[in-house]
Amino acid sequence: MKNFQEINTKQVLVLGGTGKTGRRVAEKLSQLGISVRIGSRSATPSFDWLDSSTWGTALEGMDAIYISYQPDLAVPGAVDVVSSLIESAKTAGILKYVLLSGRGEEEAQLTEQVLMNASVNYTIIRASWFNQNFSEGYLLDPIAGGYMTLPVGDVGEPFIDVDDIADIAVAAFTNTAHDGKLYEVTGPRLLTFKEAVQEIASATGRNIHYEQISSQDYQQMMRQYEVPEDAIGFISYLFEEVLDGRNAYITDDVFRALGRKAKDFSEFARETAASGVWEGELKEN
Template sequence: MTPTDVTRTDTTSTGETVLVIGGTGKTGRRTVARLRELGVETRSASRSGDTLFDWADRTTWRPALDGADAVYLVPLDTSPSPTPAFVEQAVAAGVRRLVLLSARGVDVPGYFGSSYEDGGPHAEGEKAVRSSGAAWTILRPGWFAQNFSEGVFLDGIRAGELALPAGEGSAAFVDADDIAAVAVAALTEDGHDGEVYELSGPRALGIADVLDEIAKVTGTRAAYVPVEESVFRAGLVAQGLSEEEAVLWTDAMRPIRTSQEAPVTDGVRRALGRPPRDIADFVRDAATEGAWN
């Protein structure tokens, strides 16, 4: 953790408790770790976390919320979204601050193709926190760098060939560590209420460029193979995904192919007072942790 990541407000002095929904996920577990390093009373909530939480089982919601003062909310990416109902319960339970993980492009018509009209479940979640009556902050990250190390791209990289419908497009992939740092700042500092942080990395790269960065560190390069959307979608179905899930994943790739994810945004700098982490920093750390072994 860099000095600029250390928050200015000591929440332990007020005895506040933070609930992290999705506490075992990419951004959630990093947020939990940072909060606990700061001495903040933190609950990691998920189906496998230390606090039981299941989006599909609403009986788990209220016990998880009991006594929580602030919530980092990683939503369920389905429509209709359960986020509005959860937000209503959270405020009724006494939660005073909500930090929502949304998505880049939620306010851009057609950003994700036909899958998410009018912003889909992320737009529903944003509307809910804005009208909740609680203090709120919205995070809109683009594609995570960690998809190459612990996400949907990892198996292809390990197999030596990453086939995606991304064409020659590019994206300013954002490090999940930066997303977590912004989440912690919004949960524990003053000055973030009512802010919408568009989060990206410091430069745009194509899929092949990221694979080059990985090769520089690991010595092994996976090949990038551009494929048609229909081929990619059929492959996902063959792997066991439903047709609906396959369409969602395929449409999610579209902003990379069209380079809508390429523009660099200022959210990390505005929230933390420093530039975002570069893809080279991410690759170095992920390699040290054995991501591509």
């Protein structure tokens, strides 16, 4: 069983390297002494998903690539863009591909098939809602403000921690045992969004109210906050379709990949509460 150093794969391009998963993948690889290049518009060299002329320089000299497509593989055109990126990466001599995919998203699974059929070494990590959506995403402000409204009720979601995702990605880059594997990752239990908010309230000792509203009211609220229409459409898709119960089951794929259990949401809530990020008064300073 060969490890990363034995297969001489020492340069990793991390696309979305400033995002929730990519930042952690980059940090963990760097801690192992592996050279990382961040793939983002603000990096040098820059990488822009919408400008393929930036791809060649970013790919040059790299041995492996972490693919996290922005904003999501479910958006129209994502399959074609990622397909083109994979072809460019093959031409550049990329040896290993790790793809962050989406659970319950037909478009994401079409992209998975493109990678599987590309005649390359790959690992696919299929995930849905992150724990960190509550602490690093657009759900942070409502939590800090003590009042969250969402168009979702009693559907259970097995929230996954992004550190588990990053650990699997790093394992895939450093051990060929993960080649050709698809890991559909989940947390260890199902929680509704209301239950997740209640766990955060308990961990912080704060009163955080959760209210379910209609999809139409939620869209109107986003428009009042001047959220772009394409973003509204994507968010509505996630709440109306992906959260229809299709992902309301857990897997043991974190254990299968790492030999340990996935982080529970309550542990995430305790650790994040201790950081103070959810404290309302902290947000105001």
